Amino acid sequence: MTSNLGLYVHWPWCVRKCPYCDFNSHAVTGKLPEQDYVNALLADLRHAYRAVDGREVTSVFVGGGTPSLMSAEGFGALMSGVRSIVNLSASAEITMEANPGTVGAERFRAYAQAGVNRISIGIQSFSDAKLKALGRIHSRDEALAAIEAAKAVVDDVNLDVMFALPGQSMGELDEDLTLALKAETSHLSFYELTIEEGTAFYKRVPDQLPDVDLAADMADHVHETLVNAGFEHYEISAYARPGHQCRHNSTYWTFGDYLGVGAGAHGKLTVDGQIVRTVRSANPRVYLHNVELGVFEAERRVVEKEDLPFEFMLNALRLRNGVLRDEWERHTGLGIDVIDPVLTQLQKEGLLEKSERRIVPTELGRRFLSDLQERFLTVSVP
Secondary structure (H helix, E strand, C coil): CCCCEEEEEEECEECCCCCCCCCCCEECCCCCCHHHHHHHHHHHHHHHHHHHCCCEEEEEEEEECCHHHCCHHHHHHHHHHHHHHCEEEEEEEEEEEECCCCCCHHHHHHHHHCCCCEEEEEEECCCHHHHHHCCCCCCHHHHHHHHHHHHCCCCEEEEEEEECCCCCCHHHHHHHHHHHHHCCCCEEEEEECCCCCCCHHHHCCCCCCCCHHHHHHHHHHHHHHHHHCCCEEEECCEEECCCCCCHHHHHHHCCCEEEEECCCCEEEEEECCEEEEEECCCCHHHHHHHHHCCCCCCEEEECCHHHHHHHHHHHHCCECCCEEHHHHHHHHCCCHHHCHHHHHHHHHCCCECCCCCEECECHHHHHCHHHHHHCCCCCCCC
């Protein structure tokens, strides 16, 4: 079992729900119950942390929603409470997601003083026209200002940018790439816009979406441009300057353990040799009410052994360098012999690299990642 333990904290509110977003986020109506919610998060954390027997927390990720709606005082109280409850590593990576339309230099400084050392900014595009089409509440100028404000207080800044947007040309993608590189941040996440069930875009698909071939060309262009600029492409959508990979997200991708608190938060822990997944109630009002009653988990399940191959590979194969074979045994408690026949066959088909130490998808494997992952659904586990 890995010594790394992450903590994910979910903030469920945003100013306005974006039409492409399928995350657990809710548009603000009325006054935010910030103090009540922070108190609930800390009560939830006290309960959750009992299961890990004092293990050191090596990363904290405050996501949403729009966590940057939280006041400086509210966030300070949250982090103070976290430190009083968990064994937080002195070198912990502490990330906060931010929307350029909700935060300024003063707020960023306060977050950094409370312990944030990594800021992830949801830019999505530097084009005002594209931002409007995506339902974003910020402008290009606000995005640029937020980047500079974040860089002034922390060394690690990530920008989330989307491509394959409605009506987007390769030239427009180039403009976003140019500005993203000009920002000189330590990390860039470039995501293809996908139409997810339950979103406004799913109900009414926007016009002029790039076709599959153009979207693939855009993904290749993003890869080539960022790698040539010195970024390491270490996960499907993640690019980092050397030494600046996101430690918290890497815990997910390597099947590590993490606590999840807050409305709709997911957690994954290794308990007595079993993998346990937990989920909190998604509705913020229901979550607050449940915590008040001392009910924290809406769902708790032990992952069955036969599901471990797929669950492990679902994340691990997203990494361009894959994972060490030893990681399989360390995280699942199963021998490599369980999946060796599948690994050997996939190597013969050119979907995995031939390696005695690592499980690594080839370029062909990455292009057909879903098919590659699904091959582990039928592994027979004794």
